[in-house]
Amino acid sequence: MLRFLNAGESHGKSLVTIIEGMPAGLSLSAGNINLQLARRQRGYGRGGRMKIETDKVEILSGVRDGKTLGTPIALQIENKDWENWQKVMNVEEIPDKPEVIRIEKDGRLRQVEGTVSCPRPGHADLGGILKYNHQDVRNVLERASARETATRVAVGAVARTLLESFGIGIYSHVQEIGCVKSSFNATDCCNCYEEVEASLLRCGDKKAETKMVAEIDHAKEMGDSLGGVFEVIMTQLPPGLGSFAHWDRRLDGLLAQALMSIQAIKGVEIGDGFASARIKGSEVHDGIAYEPQKGYFHLSNRAGGLEGGMSNGEMIVLRCAMKPIPTLYHPLETVDIKTKEKKMASVERSDVCAVPAAAVVGEAMVAFVMARAFLDQFSGDCIGDIKQQFTHYSERIRGEH
Ligand SMILES: Cc1cc2nc3c(=O)[nH]c(=O)nc-3n(C[C@H](O)[C@H](O)[C@H](O)COP(=O)(O)O)c2cc1C
Numbered sequence: 001m002l003r004f005l006n007a008g009e010s011h012g013k014s015l016v017t018i019i020e021g022m023p024a025g026l027s028l029s030a031g032n033i034n035l036q037l038a039r040r041q042r043g044y045g046r047g048g049r050m051k052i053e054t055d056k057v058e059i060l061s062g063v064r065d066g067k068t069l070g071t072p073i074a075l076q077i078e079n080k081d082w083e084n085w086q087k088v089m090n091v092e093e094i095p096d097k098p099e100v101i102r103i104e105k106d107g108r109l110r111q112v113e114g115t116v117s118c119p120r121p122g123h124a125d126l127g128g129i130l131k132y133n134h135q136d137v138r139n140v141l142e143r144a145s146a147r148e149t150a151t152r153v154a155v156g157a158v159a160r161t162l163l164e165s166f167g168i169g170i171y172s173h174v175q176e177i178g179c180v181k182s183s184f185n186a187t188d189c190c191n192c193y194e195e196v197e198a199s200l201l202r203c204g205d206k207k208a209e210t211k212m213v214a215e216i217d218h219a220k221e222m223g224d225s226l227g228g229v230f231e232v233i234m235t236q237l238p239p240g241l242g243s244f245a246h247w248d249r250r251l252d253g254l255l256a257q258a259l260m261s262i263q264a265i266k267g268v269e270i271g272d273g274f275a276s277a278r279i280k281g282s283e284v285h286d287g288i289a290y291e292p293q294k295g296y297f298h299l300s301n302r303a304g305g306l307e308g309g310m311s312n313g314e315m316i317v318l319r320c321a322m323k324p325i326p327t328l329y330h331p332l333e334t335v336d337i338k339t340k341e342k343k344m345a346s347v348e349r350s351d352v353c354a355v356p357a358a359a360v361v362g363e364a365m366v367a368f369v370m371a372r373a374f375l376d377q378f379s380g381d382c383i384g385d386i387k388q389q390f391t392h393y394s395e396r397i398r399g400e401h
Contacts, residue, residue, distance in 0.1 A: 001021055001372065001375075001376070002019070002020070002021035002022065002159075002368070002371055002372040002375050003019075003020050003021060003372075004017055004018060004019045004020070004155045004368070005017065005018055006148060006151040006152070006155070008077075008079075008143075008147075008148065008151065009089060009142035009143055009145075010079070010141070010142045010143070010145035010147035010148075011079060011081055011082065011084075011085040011088070011089050011142060012079060012082070012085075012089050012142065013078070013079060013082050013089075014076050014077060014078045014079055014082070015076070015077045015079065015147070015148065015150055015151045016074065016075065016076050016077075016151070017074070017075050017151040017154060017155055018072050018073070018074050018075075019062070019072065019073040019075070019155055019158055020072045020073075021372075021375065022062070022068050022070070022073055022158060022162065023068065023070055023162075023375070023380060023381055023382050023383050023385075023386055024067070024068055024069055024070030024381060024382040024383070025067055025068065025070075025382045025383035025384065026067065026068040026161060026162055026165065026383055027066055027067055027161070027165075028059070028063050028066065028067065028068050028073075028158060028161055029066060030056070030057050030058065030059050032157060032161060033057045033059075033075070033154050033157040033158065034055070034056055034057055035157070036153050036154070036156065036157035036160070036360070036364070037055040037056070037057060037077070037150060037153055037154060037157075038054075038055070039153075039197075039360045040055070040149065040150065040153045040357050040360045040361060041054070041055060041357070042200075042202075042356065042357070043200065043201060043202065043353075043354065043355075043356030043357050044200040044201050044212075044213055044216055044353070044356070045201075045216040045220070045226070045351060045352045045353030045354065045356075046351045046352075046353075046354065046357065047349050047350045047351045047352070054080070055077050055150050056077070056078070057075050057076070057077055057154050058075070058076045058077075058078075059073065059074075059075055060074040060075065060076055061073065061074040062074060070381050070382065073158060075151065075154050075155075077150050077151060077154065079147075081103075084101065084103045085101070087101070087114070088101055088114040088138070089142070097114060097115075098114045099113070099114050099115055100112065100113055100114055101114055110349075113138075113346060114138070115136045115138060116136060116137035116138045116141065116346060117135075117136070117137065117336050117337050117338045118137065118334045118335070118336050118337070118343045118344075118345055118346055119137050119334055119335070119337065119345075120137075120141070120326065120327060120331075120334065120345040120346065121326060121332045121333075121334060121345055122323075122326025122327075122332075123141060123144060123326050123327075124140055124141070124144035125137045125140050125141055125144075128140030128141075128144060129337065135337070135338075137337070144263070145263075146262075146263040146264070146354070146361075148263075149262065149263065149357075149361040149364075152262075152361055152364050152365060152368075153360060153361060153364045155364065155368055156361075156363060156364020156365065156366075156367040156368055157364070157367075159364075159367040159368045159370070159371035159372075160363075160364075160367040160371075162371050162374070162375075163367060163370060163371055163374065165383070166236075166374070166387075166390060167236045168234060168235065168236050168237055168370070168374075169190070169233075169234065169235040169236060170232070170233070170234050170363050170366065170367050170370075171189050171190055171193055171196070171232070171233045171234075171235075171363070172189075172196075172202065172230055172231060172232045172233065172359040172360065172362055172363045173189040173196045173202055173203060173204055173230065173231055173233075173359065174201050174202045174203045174212075174228060174229075174230045174355050174356055174359055175203075175228070175229045175230060175231050175319070176228045176229040177201065177203075177212040177215055177216065177226055177227075177228040177353060177355055178212070178215045178219070178226045178227070178228065179215075180208055180211040180212045180215055181208060182203045182204065182205040182208040182209075183205045183208065184196075184203070184204040184205045184208075186231055186233045186315060186317045187315075188204055189204060189231065189233055190233060190235060190315070192204050200213065200356075201213070201355070201356050202230070202355075202356040202359050202360075203356075216352055216353050219324075219352055219353070220329075220352045222330070223328060223329035223330030224324070224328060224329075224330065224352075225324040225325035225326070225327070225328060225350075225351075225352050225353065226324050226325075226352065226353040226355075227264070227321070227322045227323045227324040227325070227353070227355065228321075228322055228353070228355035229319060229320065229321050229322070229355075230319070230320055230322070230355055230356075230358060230359035230362060231317060231318065231319050231320075231359075232259075232316075232317075232318045232319075232320070232359070232362045232363055232366045233315060233316065233317055233318075234305070234315065234316035234366060234370060235315050235316075237305065237311045237313070237316055237370065238311065238313065238377075238390075238393065238394060238397070239296075239310065239311055239312050239313035239397065240310055240311065240377065240393075240397070241310060241311040241370070241373040241374060241376075241377055242254070242306075242309050242310040242311060242373050243309055243310060244308040244309045244310060249309065250309030250310075251306060251309055251310055251311060251369070251373055252270055252306045252309055253309065254369050254372075254373070255268075255270070255306075255316075255318060255366060255369050256268045256270070258365040258366065258368065258369045259318060259320050259362055259365055259366070261365070262320070262358060262361050262362060262365060264322050264323050264325070264326075264354070264358065265320050265321065265322055265323075265358065265362075266321050266322070266323045267320065267321035268318060268319070268320050268321075269304075269318070269319040269320075270303070270304045270306050270317070270318055270319075271301065271302050271303045271304025271305070271306070271317055272284060272302045272303075272304070273304075273319060276302065283302075284302055285302065285303070286298040286299060286300045286301060286302055286303055286314070287299035287300070292399075295313075295397055295398040295399065296313065296397070297313060297314070298312065298313070298314050301314040301315055301317070304316060304317035304318065305317060311373075316366075316370075318362070318366060320358070320359075320362055322354070322355050322358050324353075325350060325351050325352060325353065325354060327345075327347060327350035328345070328347070329347055329350075331344045331345035331346070331347055332344075332345055333345070377393070378390045378393065
C-alpha cells in the first residue's frame with residue numbers, strides 16, 4: 001500500500017519524508033518536485049517566510065538514473081532559516097539558550113521569542129501543551145505549523161508523476177477569498193489553466209482577483225486575516241477506484257479526511273455538496289448514458305465524479321473551506337501559562353491569506369489518495385505491469401472484451 005510519513009519542525013534543520021509503495025520504473029526528478037514546491041510558495045497575502053524559504057528537495061534514496069527503484073523514496077527539504085534558529089531549536093540541550101532571538105530580515109531587526117509562554121488562539125498551542133505537559137508552547141507550534149505541508153507537496157509531486165503518466169490531470173483554483181467570489185467553475189479551470197497558474201491568487205476570474213487583492217490589502221491594514229474556498233479537480237480518472245464495500249475503502253471518505261487534515265481546512269464538499277441538501281433529487285442526480293466510442297458516461301456531473309465511495313469516470317470536483325489565518329497582528333486575548341495572567345497573543349511572522357497555497361497542498365493530498373487508490377486497483381511492482389492491468393481494465397469497461 002502506498003504510504004508516507006513526514007517529520008520536521010518549522011524552524012528545525014530540515015523537513016523529511018519517506019514514501020513507500022511507489023512502483024519501479026517511474027521517471028522522477030528533483031526538478032519536477034521543486035516545481036510543485038514553488039507553486040506552494042506563491043500567492044498574494046503570504047508572509048515574510050515565503051521570501052526566506054525557496055524550497056528545494058533533495059532525493060536521498062529510492063531513485064537511480066532518474067527512475068524509481070520500487071524501494072522507499074526519502075526526500076529532504078532544508079529550512080533555510082535554520083541558521084538563525086540553531087540555538088533555539090537545537091536537538092542538544094544548549095546551556096545559553098536565548099529567551100529571545102533577533103533576526104535580521106528585509107533590512108529590519110525583528111525580535112522573536114525563543115521560549116513561548118502564551119498559547120495563540122486558533123492554533124494547536126493550548127491543546128498541545130496540555131496534552132504533552134510542555135512548558136514551552138514552541139514545542140507544539142513548531143510541528144503544528146503548516147510549514148509541514150512542504151513535504152506533503154513533495155509527496156504529492158511524486159504521486160502526481162505516477163497519475164500523469166496514465167493521463168490523469170490534477171488542477172486547483174481559488175473560488176472565494178473572504179466574501180469575494182470567482183465566476184470560474186471546475187470546467188473553466190481545466191480549460192483555462194494557464195490563466196489560473198499565472199494569477200497571483202490562483203483565480204481565473206480577473207475581475208474577482210482584483211477585488212480579492214483589495215480585500216487582502218484591507219485585512220492586512222486592519223491587522224486581520226482572511227480565509228476562502230478552493231476547488232481541486234481531477235480529470236481522466238477511470239471509474240471504479242475506491243470501493244462501496246467497506247467504510248474505510250470509500251474514496252469520498254478518504255479524500256475528505258486527507259483534505260480536512262490540512263491545517264485550517266474546516267469544510268470539504270464533493271460535487272454540489274451542501275447545496276444538494278436544499279434541492280430535490282431530480283435536480284441533484286446525474287443520468288447515465290452509453291456510446292460505443294465513449295463507453296458509459298453521465299449526462300451531468302453534480303456528484304463531482306464520486307458515487308457509492310468510488311470514482312464514476314467523471315471529473316472529480318472537491319471544494320475546501322479554509323478559515324482565516326489565526327495569527328493576527330491585532331492579537332486576541334490569551335493567558336500566560338507561567339503566571340496565569342491575561343495577555344495578548346504573540347505574533348510570529350505570518351500570512352494574511354494562504355488560500356492559494358492551501359489549494360496547492362489540496363492538490364497534493366488528492367494526488368496522494370488517488371495514487372494509492374490507483375495502485376490498489378492496478379497493483380504491481382513495476383510500471384510495465386501496472387500499465388498492462390490498466391489497459392486491460394480500460395478496454396473491458398469500454399466493452400472491448
Ligand atoms: C499553506 C498554509 C499556510 C498557513 N500559514 C499560516 C500562517 O502564516 N500563520 C498562521 O497563523 N496560520 C497559518 N496557517 C494555518 C495554521 O497552520 C492552522 O490554522 C493551525 O495550525 C491550526 O490548525 P487548524 O486550523 O486546522 O485547527 C496556514 C495554513 C496553511 C494550509
